Amino acid sequence: MKVFNVHASYNRMTTEEQRKVSILKLAPVKKHIQGVGVRDDKYFVLVETAVDDEYLAFSLSRKRNVVSIAKAVEVIKRYL
Numbered sequence: 001m002k003v004f005n006v007h008a009s010y011n012r013m014t015t016e017e018q019r020k021v022s023i024l025k026l027a028p029v030k031k032h033i034q035g036v037g038v039r040d041d042k043y044f045v046l047v048e049t050a051v052d053d054e055y056l057a058f059s060l061s062r063k064r065n066v067v068s069i070a071k072a073v074e075v076i077k078r079y080l
Helices: 015-026 052-060 064-078
Strands: 002-005 037-039 043-046
Touching: 002 015, 002 064, 015 037, 015 043, 037 064, 043 064, 052 064
Parallel strands: none
Antiparallel strands: 002 043, 037 043
């Protein structure tokens, strides 16, 4: 998963990341879009694998917010 601030510059994103962020900008807040990701008022969380999609769907079904998901991603990245 990749996490971007809503004010992140497109210059720092790949074409695929730009496409996903553009889709999420049109989507409702906290609406998980399969193969793309989810957003809230502060962050875009982009999926990279099918496992990321499953994790987001599970986390959002458990009423976790996007900020807690973003923090979990950062913790997991430290151990990879």
